Amino acid sequence: MTFRSPFAIPRQLLTGTTSLGRSAISARLRCNQRGLATVVPPVTQDATGSKGPTAMVFMNMGGPSTTDEVEDFLSRLFADGDLIPLGRLQSYLGPLIARRRTSKIQKQYADIGGGSPIRKWSEYQCAEMCKLLDKMSPETAPHKPYVAFRYAAPLTETMYEQLFADGFGKGKGGRAVAFTQYPQYSCSTTGSSLNELWKWRNRLEGKRANGGSEPAGTIQWSVIDRWPSHSGLVEAFAQNIEAQLKTYPEEKRDEVVLLFSAHSLPMSVVNRGDPYPAEVAATVHAVMQRLKFKNPYRLCWQSQVGPSAWLGAQTSDTVQEYVKRGQTDLILVPIAFTSDHIETLYELDQEVIHEANNPGVKRAESLNGNPVFIQALADIAHDHLQKGELCSRQMTLRCQGCTSERCLGQKKFFAGQEQASMVI
DSSP, X not given: OOOOOTTOOOGGGOOOOOOOOOOOOOOOOEEOTTSOEEOOOOOOOOOSSOOOOEEEEEEEOOOOSSGGGHHXXXXXXXXXXXXXXXXXXXXXXXXXHHHHHHHHHHHHHHHTTSSOSHHHHXXXXXXXXXXXXXXXXXXXXXXXXXXXXXXXXXXXXXXXXXXXXXXXXXXXXXXXXXXXXXXXXXXXXXXXXXXXXXXXXXXXXXXXXXXXXXXXXXXXXXXXXXXXXXXXXXXXXXXXXXXXXXXXXXXXXXXXXXXXXXXXXXXXXXXXXXXXXXXXXXXXXXXXXXXXXXXXXXXXXXXXXXXXXXXSSBHHHHHHHHHHTTOOOEEEEETTOSSOXXXXXXXIIIIIHHHHTOTTEEEOOOOTTOHHHHHHXXXXXXXXXXXXXXXXXXXXXXXXXXXXXXXHHHHHHHHHHHHGGGOO
């Protein structure tokens, strides 16, 4: 199969240097239960007998909501060396690749309905989670939903300005939780989003003074940085797999091969010590335990970018090889994604499954508005709020081969004054 990932880089473009600007973003909206956009009302800080309100900030890569947003999205994405390391030529290559790729990627987004649904689902999931949290943790209520995307609206800086407008920070203090929507941690995803959040926090609220003291009235941040084997996440995946298995004849169900697919990483990142491959594997193993290992399964990787070595085997190649060998009953499971976006709706559905050209090759539904998944999000957040932790102990440990001062500074910030010395 000819791989047509939205992020594939033509080999001839890997030369040059320039800078990238950011476009202005429109006012942040939220999503109600029917998926309709509604403005979130401001909140007022009240420290009398309450730990609330609490801002719950979902972090993800995002995606263009319309085809007109594609070029800006691609420009930001290709300019991010944490996600796609292109070395000293990054500032030139990002905008150049974006311009060259925009027309083709706009066509792909048009084919999935004119834009990515990831904002709709992220805002819905966060809003529904906050409703549950208000009941589960009244002492930290009201819980206010926010979304901060790395490459598309609403961007991190837009979210931060909205926090100010809603009564957080600017001398008023208040608590905010950065909740990664990448269940498995990678420096390329969660790490990049936290680097961006740290950057804008310093720009908009001021850096910590020598000795670690905060400027007065700043937002107090904590981080939910990974949750790869949470029981609710595992249950939601397992139920979606079981639902798809029921579409096969009963006598064939146990022979269906489950192909867990996750976004790949450059081997340079893997060899540096990035925890992502191990955490994705942990999710897969936990799901298969829940399914009692009834089906054969494999973990494979999608969305390879450019000519350098990436983590494999590739999902597209895996499907093609199994179909050639006569194993045509396959279920693709997007194991590292919390909602539909172009990598499920286009890459898996319209490329991998279409080119397999066999009715036995199917995909498990994405998590999207799954109530089991939304309850899992609420359980994770509630546990975090009850423990009062700033981040996981895992987050204080950098990759073995990490030399990034930005990564070091970001981790020290989110670890807080008491745990900063543990960051190595």
